[in-house]
Amino acid sequence: MELTGAEIAIRCLQEEGVEYVFGYPGGAVLFIYDALFNQSKVKHILVRHEQAAVHAADGYARSTDRVGVALVTSGPGVTNAVTGIATAYMDSIPLVIISGQVPTRAIGEDAFQEVDAVGITRPCVKHNFLVKDVRDIAATIKKAFYLAKSGRPGPVLVDIPKDVSNQKAEFSYPASVSVRSYHPAQNGEMGQIKQAAQLLLEARRPMIYSGGGVILSDASRQLTDLVRLLGYPCTNTLMGLGGFPATDKQFVGMLGMHGTLEANLAMQNCDVLLAVGARFDDRVIGNVEHFNQEKRKIIHIDIDPSSISKRVKVDVPIVGDVAHVLGDLLAVLHSSKQKPEQQALAAWWAQIGEWRGKRCLNYKNSDEIIKPQFVIEKLYEATHGDAFITSDVGQHQMWTAQYYKFDKPRRWINSGGLGTMGFGLPAAMGVQLAHPGAPVACVTGEGSLQMNIQELSTCKQFRLPLKIVLLNNRYLGMVRQWQEFFHGNRYSESYMDALPDFMKLAEAYGHVGMRIEKPSDVGPALKEAFARKDDLVLMDFRTDQTENVFPMVPGGKGLSEVILGEEL
């Protein structure tokens, strides 16, 4: 039987086992919405802004190992989605975004709501397609899912002109797909893996540094086995948190700009560094020249060859899927008679212990004023460290990364690469839909929350009982911190004036609002909020306005040029 392009598109989503589509209708996608209406397998979540549709699909994907799907209309629908797409691209998140386009004959005529979707998204997608023939829709969507999920994942956009969505064709969903120009690596080169094992065994000051690739490839079990087998220290990047359990004694904390002293100094001073699914970016190793001053051998495992030797020169590159490569590396190590040199290792741990002894994450708590770090510690207690936590971008994000000890992968959901304020709330919606009944909290700031606050309405409609932990410091805190440190305390436009009453705002959207002003109320408020299993609770914590995130490696500096809390 012949189906319309719109019906074919929806059938494809069904075939892919898509549970949810996050979207917003408009002229160019009316046929697709009509096709959605006539079925019940794929559920549609109506957001209040297309950016949120993509972030929600993204949160869904990050917290599962599935592809997130968004549907937007042409023109402004697409441009609104771009921030979401770029966010997913920077963090390699598998998404398929279907966008409507003006009818084929109108393309190029500056038609109403026309934008060159393929052109405007080209730099921030893994790949994109404009489907000009209804007979190509099924094969294109099949390819889109395959490309999004395989290799180094990423967002793929499929742009469908309105007329194409209304033309008819025979539907058959391809059983398999192959793209002749695309062959993502699976297994690493065995010779390289053996060389890596040898280097690791001979290390005297070893370090294991893992990133988002471990999460994306579901390799945390292999990573954990490896770290424990060797007995070496392990650090995670902001994107890699949960890849190795944060409560493990071999975990030295997050590294990078706001990483722990011990993680950063161990990075800087190690003699053999194993980098796993991480990319040595500027927020992680700071100044490359400074990093290169210390000589060390680097083993780098990554699925994307272009991530290897991009910023630092690597001695043993291994291109392959992290889970596979770690599996092979473990097998080689298990079969080797050689064991790590225990004396050197003990001395190295002693050195790390000394750095740890500085307790760089200590902060001065107060009876009078709520310290943001304290809220995160209480959040950790209230959720037994087992919640899904999304965040926005700013100080609150860093405090969450530092003080919520993630033991499991896919629990920490944040925009690391693009640093998109406004990510947290919509991402949490996607997480909650993927994990009904699970505790999901969004830690945010009053600046970030207002960037997609309209989604409180979506949460009401779909009964998403999120817990919003608002660390309200009445400042664009991270901006204020940089202005304090680097711009002579000139707080240019970083004060958030005329804030809404967030408690009433939550109520206006039909949710529960709380305002918490005393440190002694923090724990009880969180407990109460999480006990309200069916309600979205927005907790407005009035926090210390002047608190800063420490430690800090200022931009452009090296990992050992760190500012600690007590130094100021």
Add this chain to the structure above:
Amino acid sequence: MRHIISLLMENEAGALSRVAGLFSARGYNIESLTVAPTEDPTMSRMTIVTSGSDEIIEQINKQLNKLIEVVSVMDLSEGDHIERELMLVKMQAVGAMREELARMTDIFRGRIIDVTDKVYIIELTGSGAKLDSFLQAIDRSLILETVRTGASGIGRGDRVLKL
């Protein structure tokens, strides 16, 4: 250092802009870029002349390979290869200059492919350097316009770029 990179890609709308966009987005140099379909109409072949440190050239190769529509990439300058470029030069050709230009064209093994009473169009192929030296050898004030294709390159012997 100057590199000449050959690549095969799907002959699809937009593929060229992905390559061009990659170079501008990542700040890589492009000295020239030529592209046309191959004997297999589903594929195009592109030759890019670029320059950069070894690290940058390595990244360019990797980033090109990462583009979904790119089938294969070869850095021709890593081995023996042949490079050719085509140039058309339109020149004022009157009086004694007509003879002189014909002679120079001959020396450079070019051809005069269009003749009017005042103008010659000269066709020349060769390496970029050869085309440059032709332009240096003639009276530049007589040049009305020039057009060059940019280099096309191919590996020697059994260095073959294919699917």
